[in-house]
Amino acid sequence: MSLIDTLLARRPREEQFTSRLRSLAVTARVGRILGILIVLTFVTGWISHVSQEPGGWFFTRPTWGYRLTQGLHVIAGTATVPLLLVKLWSVYPRLFQASAGSPRDRSAWSALARQTAERLAVAALVAATIFQLVSGALNSAQWYPWAFSFRSTHYAVAWIVIGALALHIGLRWGQIREGLRDRRALDDGPPEGPTRRTLLRSTWVASGLAAVAVAGGTISPLRSLAVFSSRSGTGPGGVPINRTAAAAGVTEAATGSAFRLVLAAGDREVSLSLADLRGLPQHTERLPIACVEGWSAMGTWTGVRVADLLSLLEVGPSDLRVTSLQQRGAFSVTELPSAFAADPLTLLALDLDGEALSLDHGYPCRIIAPNRPGVLQTKWVQRLEVIG
Ligand SMILES: Nc1nc2c(c(=O)[nH]1)N[C@H]1C(S)=C(S)[C@@H](COP(=O)(O)O)O[C@H]1N2
Ligand SMILES: [Mo]
Numbered sequence: 001m002s003l004i005d006t007l008l009a010r011r012p013r014e015e016q017f018t019s020r021l022r023s024l025a026v027t028a029r030v031g032r033i034l035g036i037l038i039v040l041t042f043v044t045g046w047i048s049h050v051s052q053e054p055g056g057w058f059f060t061r062p063t064w065g066y067r068l069t070q071g072l073h074v075i076a077g078t079a080t081v082p083l084l085l086v087k088l089w090s091v092y093p094r095l096f097q098a099s100a101g102s103p104r105d106r107s108a109w110s111a112l113a114r115q116t117a118e119r120l121a122v123a124a125l126v127a128a129t130i131f132q133l134v135s136g137a138l139n140s141a142q143w144y145p146w147a148f149s150f151r152s153t154h155y156a157v158a159w160i161v162i163g164a165l166a167l168h169i170g171l172r173w174g175q176i177r178e179g180l181r182d183r184r185a186l187d188d189g190p191p192e193g194p195t196r197r198t199l200l201r202s203t204w205v206a207s208g209l210a211a212v213a214v215a216g217g218t219i220s221p222l223r224s225l226a227v228f229s230s231r232s233g234t235g236p237g238g239v240p241i242n243r244t245a246a247a248a249g250v251t252e253a254a255t256g257s258a259f260r261l262v263l264a265a266g267d268r269e270v271s272l273s274l275a276d277l278r279g280l281p282q283h284t285e286r287l288p289i290a291c292v293e294g295w296s297a298m299g300t301w302t303g304v305r306v307a308d309l310l311s312l313l314e315v316g317p318s319d320l321r322v323t324s325l326q327q328r329g330a331f332s333v334t335e336l337p338s339a340f341a342a343d344p345l346t347l348l349a350l351d352l353d354g355e356a357l358s359l360d361h362g363y364p365c366r367i368i369a370p371n372r373p374g375v376l377q378t379k380w381v382q383r384l385e386v387i388g
Pocket of ligand 1: 290292324
């Protein structure tokens with residue numbers, strides 16, 4: 001016997017996994033909730049993706065829309081982890097299932113092909129789902145041990161997950177229904193030990209705890225429980241600081257008395273000092289910062305309406321390019337579509353909670369707009385330019 005034959009002969013067999021906690025009734029019930037949460041993360045993730053595309057999203061209401069959808073995205077994603085682990089545990093003996101036939105036996109080819117296709121679909125689903133959970137968690141932790149773009153990759157793999165999930169549900173529909181109908185199987189279990197019902201309840205509790213441990217980043221009464229949340233501490237004005245001025249390479253000097261905000265439309269330019277900005281009509285709005293990482297916080301912002309700045313340039317609603325004093329990095333130049341630029345709630349904020357912005361919150365001025373991802377609430381703004 002060759003080494004390969006020996007290893008194959010010694011590999012585990014499906015029948016050797018005898019835990020009576022495993023059951024189609026358990027797998028189907030965990031799978032149902034897992035499937036619902038995956039669809040929820042897909043839909044909310046899609047909203048987040050298009051919201052970050054230049055010109056991809058036009059809805060400025062509700063003001064808390066992105067806060068809700070991105071909060072749900074991260075909470076639902078986190079809650080899937082225990083469900084995924086239990087579901088994989090409940091089915092993994094199938095990895096060692098005998099193959100549906102020998103490739104040498106022509107009459108077995110169609111069964112073998114189906115089994116292989118199913119296994120590939122499940123492999124794609126599991127691998128893509130794990131990739132999403134790991135990459136999402138690392139993004140929230142702002143740790144990028146990879147060279148690819150997080151957003152485009154996380155988005156592309158989301159389509160693999162949703163496609164493989166649809167295929168999986170289609171192929172397993174009969175078994176799913178059978179498992180869900182079977183209630184009596186839940187009272188069964190090992191002779192001594194928990195029943196399958198207890199296993200299910202523990203799974204829901206674990207999933208709920210995971211959700212609560214991250215939800216405090218968005219739902220302030222849960223803040224003290226938010227051990228998994230990336231930014232649950234608060235900063236000036238009750239708003240956490242994401243990237244500090246030092247980390248963004250923005251210095252006190254750049255924001256000193258020589259600071260001028262430049263408004264530009266074609267070759268016309270208007271240059272405003274901080275005193276000029278304070279001399280314009282001031283408005284106060286309560287708007288959240290809602291980060292893609294899943295944390296969010298409400299702030300009371302005071303400043304000049306971006307629409308008023310556009311009227312200084314004598315232009316109507318326009319798309320704007322927003323340039324930060326920050327020299328490098330993906331967020332140093334962003335686009336503000338005309339729907340947001342024209343909205344009376346969109347401010348070039350000078351104050352947070354009645355006090356001048358701290359340097360870390362974007363002093364001398366920052367964008368704050370309703371229903372926008374935090375990444376586009378550009379800090380340390382130095383130039384607003386009409387682009388269309
Ligand atoms: N210039 C600049 N603006 C920026 C960022 C940045 O890195 N550079 N980070 C963005 C991100 S990801 C978020 S969530 C918010 C956070 O704002 P805060 O630090 O005031 O809470 O600022 C946004 N504005
Ligand atoms: Mo963010």
